[in-house]
């Protein structure tokens with residue numbers, strides 16, 4: 001059936017929904033607040049559970065063109081520099097899960113989804129803020145504000161994909177705003193050609209230290225190294241508005257000072273890598289408690305997807321991945337539906353526990369990555385003895401939505 005779908009937000013969840021739903025035969029309109037799609041974010045990792053979906057959408061060649069395909073995941077001690085464990089990726093992941101593990105710049109992933117959605121027939125309106133939604137028995141009414149005034153639209157379904165600071169979720173669920181998690185992410189990109197040979201890397205590497213960890217991996221066909229430092233603490237003087245802009249840019253001096261303090265005692269190679277960065281952008285991470293029920297995914301004819309539904313810490317590297325899985329399931333349910341509310345309920349029933357499990361896994365990983373004292377000794381011993389078994393996540397990577 002050709003349902004009319006209105007999508008609020010043109011980020012990863014919004015564009016993935018636009019692509020999946022248009023491919024499923026729906027008429028899809030995306031309303032995005034930003035005037036232009038900026039190069040926001042930095043790298044993201046996508047496990048085989050996600051690349052499997054992208055391949056089913058015909059994006060295999062596009063992925064080959066822009067992503068990197070790391071050959072292994074290494075866990076290292078930030079203090080001693082020791083390699084604690086290695087999980088083979090590359091051909092091994094392909095063989096075990098039937099799809100690759102990739103690392104990609106968020107802007108490249110977004111562009112890939114956007115281009116494919118447009119080619120499939122989705123329509124995208126930029127500079128358009130969705131301000132209100134009202135679900136009735138037969139349709140959903142949506143108000144949009146643009147520079148030239150307000151407009152009212154009706155659709156069979158509205159998709160709320162307005163991200164972690166979702167105003168629309170707050171209207172629908174009346175649960176209050178997202179809360180700072182007390183963790184900060186400092187992100188930068190380094191051109192590999194500018195680095196000395198021993199610092200270049202085509203692996204995913206996680207350096208675990210007390211109260212902080214560092215992750216790096218290749219993006220843009222391996223030419224750039226995406227480097228992220230995750231620390232515990234708040235960012236003084238940052239307002240809610242700064243948070244919503246994605247980029248609380250710090251002065252180089254402030255970032256250097258904070259990172260030195262957070263990585264006190266780190267080994268020389270890690271300090272050298274951090275010192276190679278010229279500028280950093282800092283994100284105070286925000287979250288909610290893991291999903292508690294299907295009502296947090298669907299309200300009447302409105303479906304919440306991606307970070308609007310299930311914001312999560314990035315410690316399982318699956319926030320964008322879950323948005324893409326959500327989009328695939330929503331499209332499958334609506335493709336065959338004559339009863340739209342029932343299809344939305346089926347979508348919510350299929351998704352909320354999976355998303356809650358990933359949210360809980362991300363919280364747990366943060367505790368493991370930042371462990372200190374006896375817990376750190378136990379973690380390091382466990383990784384040395386059974387690393388690949390502990391690092392592989394069949395429940396996560398083996399999950400199939402299509």
Ligand SMILES: Cc1cc2nc3c(=O)[nH]c(=O)nc-3n(C[C@H](O)[C@H](O)[C@H](O)COP(=O)(O)OP(=O)(O)OC[C@H]3O[C@@H](n4cnc5c(N)ncnc54)[C@H](O)[C@@H]3O)c2cc1C
Nearest residue numbers: 009011012013033045130162163306307317318319320321
């Ligand atoms: C440090 C860090 C590392 C990460 N690493 C990974 C990783 O390795 N792997 C992974 O899968 N994920 C990762 N993530 C998570 C991932 O970036 C997010 O989960 C993903 O971007 C969420 O997509 P979204 O579309 O829900 O939200 P967004 O991408 O934030 O998009 C929301 C969009 O809605 C628009 N909008 C907002 N309000 C309105 C409105 N009222 N009307 C219209 N438009 C509106 C915004 O302008 C924006 O374009 C990471 C996140 C962080 C912070």
